Amino acid sequence: MEGLLDFLKPPVAGLQDFYILSGRALRNLFRGPHYADDIFIQMDAIGVGSLWIVILTGFFSGVVITMQMSRALAQYGATGQVGQIVAITLVRELGPVLTALLVAGRNASGIASELGSMKVTEQIDAMRALGTDPIQKLVTPRMIATCVMLPLLTIVADFVGLLGGYVIAYFSIGLPSSQYWTNAYQALQYNDIVQGLLKPFVFAFIISLVGCFYGLRTSGGTQGVGLATTKAVVVSSIWVFVVTSMLTRIFVNLN
Amino acid sequence: MTSAASNTAATESLLRFDTVSLNFDETVALDSVSFEMCAGETRVVLGAAGSGKTTLLKIAIGLIRPDSGRVYLFDQEITGLKEAQLFDIRSKVGVLFQEGGLFDSITIAENVAYPLLNSRTHAVPLDEVEPKVREALRFVELEQTMEQFPAELSGGMRRRVGIARAVVSEPPLVLYDSPTAGLDPITATTIMALIAKERDSQDIANLIVTQRYQDGQLMANFRYNRTSGHLEPASSNGGAAGHGSDPARTVFMVMKEGRVVFEGTQHELEASQDAYIQKFVPKYS
Numbered sequence: 001m002e003g004l005l006d007f008l009k010p011p012v013a014g015l016q017d018f019y020i021l022s023g024r025a026l027r028n029l030f031r032g033p034h035y036a037d038d039i040f041i042q043m044d045a046i047g048v049g050s051l052w053i054v055i056l057t058g059f060f061s062g063v064v065i066t067m068q069m070s071r072a073l074a075q076y077g078a079t080g081q082v083g084q085i086v087a088i089t090l091v092r093e094l095g096p097v098l099t100a101l102l103v104a105g106r107n108a109s110g111i112a113s114e115l116g117s118m119k120v121t122e123q124i125d126a127m128r129a130l131g132t133d134p135i136q137k138l139v140t141p142r143m144i145a146t147c148v149m150l151p152l153l154t155i156v157a158d159f160v161g162l163l164g165g166y167v168i169a170y171f172s173i174g175l176p177s178s179q180y181w182t183n184a185y186q187a188l189q190y191n192d193i194v195q196g197l198l199k200p201f202v203f204a205f206i207i208s209l210v211g212c213f214y215g216l217r218t219s220g221g222t223q224g225v226g227l228a229t230t231k232a233v234v235v236s237s238i239w240v241f242v243v244t245s246m247l248t249r250i251f252v253n254l255n
Numbered sequence: 256m257t258s259a260a261s262n263t264a265a266t267e268s269l270l271r272f273d274t275v276s277l278n279f280d281e282t283v284a285l286d287s288v289s290f291e292m293c294a295g296e297t298r299v300v301l302g303a304a305g306s307g308k309t310t311l312l313k314i315a316i317g318l319i320r321p322d323s324g325r326v327y328l329f330d331q332e333i334t335g336l337k338e339a340q341l342f343d344i345r346s347k348v349g350v351l352f353q354e355g356g357l358f359d360s361i362t363i364a365e366n367v368a369y370p371l372l373n374s375r376t377h378a379v380p381l382d383e384v385e386p387k388v389r390e391a392l393r394f395v396e397l398e399q400t401m402e403q404f405p406a407e408l409s410g411g412m413r414r415r416v417g418i419a420r421a422v423v424s425e426p427p428l429v430l431y432d433s434p435t436a437g438l439d440p441i442t443a444t445t446i447m448a449l450i451a452k453e454r455d456s457q458d459i460a461n462l463i464v465t466q467r468y469q470d471g472q473l474m475a476n477f478r479y480n481r482t483s484g485h486l487e488p489a490s491s492n493g494g495a496a497g498h499g500s501d502p503a504r505t506v507f508m509v510m511k512e513g514r515v516v517f518e519g520t521q522h523e524l525e526a527s528q529d530a531y532i533q534k535f536v537p538k539y540s
Contacts, residue, residue, distance in 0.1 A: 118358075125318050126356035130370045130420075131342040 018213050021139065025209060028133070028140040038141035046107045046142075047149030051156065053106070054099055058157030061094055062086055062164025070173050079173055083183035086165035091188060091196040092251075095158040097244050100203035103150055104236040108211035111142055112232035115215025116225040124216065139212040146208035147201060154200040195251040202247065203240050210236040267294045268330055269428045269460050270315055275324030277310060277513075284310045286513040287324065292460060294427065295504060299471030300464045301535045302510035308464040309353065311510070312430050315462070316348050317341045329428075346374040349421030349429035353436060355413040357405040363416050364401040367391050370424045379424075391419040395449055411442035415449065422453050429453070431463045435470055447473045448486050455479035468535045475505035475521045509535060 069085045115138060118124050127134050162184055169175040214232040218224045270292040277285045285307045292298055302308045313319045314326060317333045325334045328344050336344075349370075350356075357366050367388045371379040379387065392398045395415035397408075405413055414434060421429050434450060435443035447470050454461050455478055463470060477486045507524045509517035509532050517524065517532050525536050 121354060121359070122352040122356040123358055125313065126350070126352055126358070128318055128338075128342075129316055129345055129348070129350040129352075129356075130373060131346045132369075132373045133338065133342070 017217070018209070021135065021213050021216070022205070022209050024135045025139045025143050025212070028136045029144070031136070033136065035137055035141055038137065039144050042142050042145035043149055045110070046103065046145050047153060050103055050106055050149075050153055053102055054153045054157050055160050057098055057102055058090075058095065058160040059164040061098055061157075062090060062161030062166075063168050065089055065094070065161075066165040066168040067172070070169070080175060080179055081183060082169055082173070082175070083162075083165065083180040084187035086162060087184035087187045088192065090158050090161040090165075091192050093244065093248065095161060096154050096196060096199035096203065097240060099150065099154045099157045100200060100207065100240045101237055103146070103153065103203075104207045104240060105233055107146065108207045108232040108236040109229045111208065111211030112215040112218075113225055113229045115212055116218035116228040119216060119218045120221055120224060134216070139209070139216075142212060143205065143208040146204040150200040150204040150207070151197050154196065158196065191251060191254060195247060199244060199247055202243055206239045206243065207236045210239065268292070268327065269294055269296075270462065271327040271330075272311075272315075273325040273327070275314060275321045275326060277314065277319065277321045283513045285314070285321065288510075288513070288515055289324075290508065290515065290518060292428075292462060294460055295458055297454060297461045297463070297474050297505045298508060299474060299505065300462065300508045300510060301466070301468065301471065302464075303534075304466065306510040307513040308510055309432055310513075312350075312432050312462065312464050315430060316345050316350065346370070346424065347426050347428065349424070349426040351414070351417045351421045351429070351431045351434055353432045354410075355405070355417035357413055357416055357420070359405045361404075362401065363392070363397070363403055363405065363408070364388055366405065366416060367420045367423050370420060374424065387423055391423040392416070394422075394453070395419045411438050411446065414438065414446055418446070418449055418453065422457070422459070425457060426459070428460045428462070431461065431465075433465055434463065435465060435467055443467065443470070444473070448477075448479075450474070451477055451486060452479040456481060466535075468537060471505070471507055472521065475507075 065086050066082055070079050070082050073079045073082055073085070115124070118127075118138075124134050124138075127137060165184075166177070166180050169180045170177060211232045214228040214235070218228040220227075268291055272288050272290050274287040274289050275285055276283075276287050288307075288311060290298075300308050300311065310319060314321050315328065317326070317328075317336065317338075321334065325332055327333070329347060331344060333341060333344060357363075358369065361369075368384050371384050371387060388401070389398060392401060395418055397412060397415055397419070400408060400412065400416070405416070408416065418431075418434075421431075431450060434446050438446065450461065450463070451474055453459060454474075461474070463474065465471065476489050478489045479485075480487050505521065507517065507519060507521055508515055509524070511531050516529070517527060524532065527533065527536075
């Protein structure tokens with residue numbers, strides 16, 4: 001019994017710390033001082049910095065879905081419906097999740113290693129000693145920036161993905177442009193757009209806060225920074241999958 | 256009479272520990288540590304690595320909370336305060352961290368300006384920031400590095416910038432965490448001379464945590480002469496230059512495994528027969 005308690009204590013305590021950090025980061029939204037400069041720097045790093053890789057990934061996922069699906073649909077003679085499938089898979093699921101995973105890999109790691117290095121070189125302590133709240137100065141700007149940029153990146157990924165699908169549909173399958181685009185456009189309902197934008201918004205909280213959490217918990221020098229970075233990516237990626245399953249379950253039932 | 260009067264004025268308590276204890280998991284970091292620091296006092300804390308020196312310093316400004324006991328900073332108990340309330344009190348304390356603790360993503364000038372721009376209580380008008388930063392950097396003789404980044408400077412220079420940042424807002428109390436750790440003897444002496452110079456130009460109270468006895472010895476026996484601009488042996492100006500010149504105002508404290516095992520003057524320290532304490536006092540032939 002005692003052994004079980006000792007086994008369970010660290011994860012529960014960790015989760016509690018995570019909630020405390022998240023609560024403080026959220027509360028700081030309504031409290032001064034606000035560091036606008038830091039928010040813009042982070043928006044640039046997270047949003048603009050991830051743009052190319054998101055475009056590339058989005059494009060090729062559209063290409064791949066179209067190629068795979070056109071073959072499957074050909075059995076039913078429904079190759080013409082491929083636009084619909086690309087639109088629904090991308091907007092509902094793959095756009096948000098792929099973008100979130102890319103940003104988790106790029107930025108949760110970046111955030112964790114940056115904050116982790118600051119932690120081990122006593123910069124976080126120095127910040128507190130000099131009268132600045134590290135959560136206000138470091139965590140909240142990263143959270144705001146991710147929450148603004150991730151939905152935007154997702155929109156870009158969705159659109160570029162549809163474009164990638166179109167390239168295959170038009171040049172390889174030989175569908176007329178209007179058929180592909182009308183089909184894709186009409187497939188999307190209000191519900192799809194809402195979940196397609198709500199998901200990246202929720203993922204943004206997970207990615208930024210998990211990154212900050214492991215960064216600020218770093219201990220044990222350079223090795224600790226590496227460990228924190230790895231944990232941030234792994235944990236935020238897992239939570240992206242868990243949360244997308246839960247949200248999908250809710251939205252599927254709504255219809 | 257005058258000395259008695261100045262003594263009463265100087266007994267204003269800056270920092271007081273009352274049976275403070277802290278454990279990190281199973282290891283004892285601090286074991287009922289009690290002491291009191293008064294205005295104008297220099298306190299040198301000696302101890303082996305892991306004896307709780309840095310922990311003591313971090314508890315003093317509320318960066319770490321003790322498990323039990325009370326800490327008073329400027330006669331105000333800080334043990335139960337929330338982080339937000341601590342920010343105001345901390346702005347009256349300068350801190351030099353072990354490796355300088357400089358923010359490596361901003362320039363030297365921005366680092367030194369940080370306490371001025373981010374203090375909630377002593378907001379400094381923007382046009383006064385630049386001259387103050389320049390003055391603080393001139394004090395540590397690094398005025399030319401203003402636009403450089405911390406990574407471009409040597410370890411000793413970073414430490415000097417750290418001192419400039421710690422004292423730029425002219426706090427009445429400055430804490431130094433191992434100011435000379437990892438530096439060569441010559442640079443170490445330069446750093447300690449700067450700290451002594453800062454103390455004697457502003458009558459600042461210092462808490463210096465160090466492994467090097469020479470650091471404390473320099474603080475206890477040398478005074479910065481404002482007129483000549485040099486460090487001089489303390490006896491030569493006969494105690495006429497204010498608080499800093501009274502050798503009794505330098506207190507030594509030795510820590511071992513989280514406990515204070517010695518508190519007293521340099522003379523008492525050198526006379527101690529304790530084997531652990533003697534390790535810190537070099538024997539002169």
